[in-house]
Amino acid sequence: MIPMKKMKNESGWAELGLNFSLARTTSSSAKAEKTVENKIETDDDNFELFDAKSRKTKDLSGILEACRPTKAAELSVSKQKQNEIVEWLTSEATTGRSRILLLSGTSGSGKTIALKVLAEEYDFNVIEWISPIDSAYSNDIKYLNQNDKFVEFLVRVTRYNSVFGRSRKRLLLVKDIPNIYFMDTNGFHEVLRQYMKLGRQPLVFVCADSESSRMMYSLFPPEIVEELEIDRINIPSTTxxxxxxxxxxxxxxxxxxxxxxxxxxxxxxxxxxxxxxxxxxxxxxxxxxxxxxxxxxxxxxxxxxxxxxxxxxxxxxxxxxxxxxxxxxxxxxxxxxxxxxxxxxxxxxxxxxxxxxxxxxxxxxx
Known part of the structure; x- marks a missing residue:
């Protein structure tokens, strides 16, 4: 971990008030931290083809996993929308700076799997934010709320590479925005500003059309979209x-x-x-x-x-x-x-x- 003092000298992330030099003194907390790191390091496994014969039980999740497309030709998203996503991914690489994409569309239109499959084909490692359930830690460990955990996720992914896998481009995927930001939109906008300054990977937010109005006008108002040059791609219902x-x-x-x-x-x-x-x-x-x-x-x-x-x-x-x-x-x-x-x-x-x-x-x- 980078000490807090060093972060203040080198990174604007420290301005958000998150201390990453917490002493993990208990075995349970160390285990939890290791679990988080392993989650980030092993996300490549999300793209492995499911082999039904390796499962002893054939449950619903296994059946659905077998149906997942593994290449662009199998996607139900139109070729035009696939090209838009690919163009955004490749342009991000050529510009050499972090960018933010708002990927919207009807529920079940295949927008998330389309992004993952196309990102994999262009050698991106998709790392997805999973909203944690807030729980009480030991008294000697600082409690991290949703905001702190989300910022910590952005810092970890954008700063540290996995020592186990080959070096790949990374793409951050957020489907479940922390609820705290719906009550503190200014805090969310400040996180986005800091990420645009210090982030190194493309960041994608996915939302269904039923959620678009709330997300677009509260979390992504026109002034923020213009200021941060946030891109948007809308995926229509499958034909x-x-x-x-x-x-x-x-x-x-x-x-x-x-x-x-x-x-x-x-x-x-x-x-x-x-x-x-x-x-x-x-x-x-x-x-x-x-x-x-x-x-x-x-x-x-x-x-x-x-x-x-x-x-x-x-x-x-x-x-x-x-x-x-x-x-x-x-x-x-x-x-x-x-x-x-x-x-x-x-x-x-x-x-x-x-x-x-x-x-x-x-x-x-x-």
Whole structure:
């Protein structure tokens, strides 16, 4: 770590009031610091191709990971928007100074994965900011709030190279801006100004269109965008043609690697496409849900395998967003939870896994 005194002489980051010379005296704190450093050093692993055979269990995260595109030709983002991202990445290298990009677009349009894939092809190591959960440290260790942690992240990444990996260009990705900055926009703007002066890597903020108005007019007002020359690229919803090509690609992967759980047929693809609204992530999830094989436990069921697969989607909806009937001062669920549980008894494990995954998405995952 660079001592505080030296930072005051060499770096304007110290003006933000963050002391990076904290004494880590406890074993738990040292372990936490090592974990943070390892996270930064091993982000190259995010781009490794998922091998389903190496997993003992085939959970939802593994299935989704197998569907991730690994090259530009597999992206659902239009070629024009890919070229805009590539032009921004390459121009950053030629200008020799740090730049900031605001990458916006509809939820599930594939903007984040497009940035990661294209950055990898141009030899960038994408390092993503993950919002930590504030927790109490020991009394002899200074407590770092969200602002301090975010600034520390910027300093670590822009100043220190990994000693384990080969030297690569780095790109900072921020999808989850610390909530503290929505209450202290001036503090956020000062961090951006300091980064433009002292940062060495391109910095990308990703936001969905539903969040754009709040982010654009509070965190990125016109005067700040002009002052810092912040660039913006907007990714539109995926076109039906691109969505169809994407489903053809992932159907082969799902049938080949997860054939014991999933059977993606052309009829499933056609039905999912007919209900698609340009959201790639949602379309993939719907395809997986609709293609699940139903366990044959000998029990009688009024629905065939196709209808029961669609029933899984409906059941998840009734769990995440249940309807209620109000009767005076009382209320009850429209659909009895016991009936839902009984209907999916033969698929209880799958139903639980997908309900949990859908719940995280429902709560705002980008």
């Amino acid at each position: 039906p043609t691109a969505m169809k090509n994407m489903l053809k690609r992932i159907s082969k992967i799902l049938n080949a690697k997860f054939g014991d759980l999933i059977d993606v047929t052309q009829s499933v693809i056609d039905e999912v496409l007919s209900n698609s609204i340009g959201d790639v992530r949602s379309t993939i999830l719907n395809t997986i849900f609709a293609s699940l094989k139903v366990s044959n436990d000998g029990s009688k069921n009024d629905c065939g395998s196709r209808e029961e697969s669609l029933g899984l989607l409906h059941g998840i909806g009734r769990v995440i967003n249940p309807k209620r009937i109000v009767d005076g001062n009382k209320w009850k669920f429209t659909h009895d939870p016991d009936d839902i549980a009984a209907y999916f008894r033969s698929q209880s494990r799958i139903f639980f896994q997908f309900s949990a995954g859908k719940l995280f998405e429902y709560n705002g995952e980008d």
